[in-house]
Amino acid sequence: MNRLDGALNRYFPVLLGALLLGLPLGCGTYLAWQEWLYRQALAAPVIAPARPAPAPALEPFQPEAIASVLGLAPEGAVAHSAEPLELRASLVSSHGASQALLVGSQQARFYRVGERLPGGSVLRRVEVSHVVLWRNNREERLLLKPPSRHVLPASQTPATPAQATSLYLRPLAEQP
Structure with a gap:
């Protein structure tokens, strides 16, 4: 046992160093391999799906038909x-x-x-x-019946022109 303990004590730091260096190196290698697979999938040719059958041609829009259904006339x-x-x-x-x-x-x-x-x-x-x-x-x-006759009688007196008004309040003496 003594001999086993001596060998373990001698190789333990080497084993621990290899494990501490090998673990990140192994993870990096695995991630690099996954990246390579991903890039290969992107570069692969894309197979286009089969084209669906063309849709049947629609008749042109007819607003008169819709208006007649709603009871409206052109x-x-x-x-x-x-x-x-x-x-x-x-x-x-x-x-x-x-x-x-x-x-x-x-x-x-x-x-x-x-x-x-x-x-x-x-x-x-x-x-x-x-x-x-x-x-x-x-x-x-x-x-409108009759279109030429007025409901209200038209005035025969000439219209008087409206006086010019000011947008500002002024004393009565200053107004023209």
């Missing part, structure tokens, strides 16, 4: 309304509060967009020269 093809009303005036607003003066057999009244009319149709849009009604699941146009 511009200029809106049917004239059979509603027993007469459009006398239209007040068009850019803020969405447009109104139309419609005269029926009983009364004259201003209607807003979205209101139901006495005949059952709904006022859909108000334009300068006509209104568009929604009746029987389609759009109908009601024209």
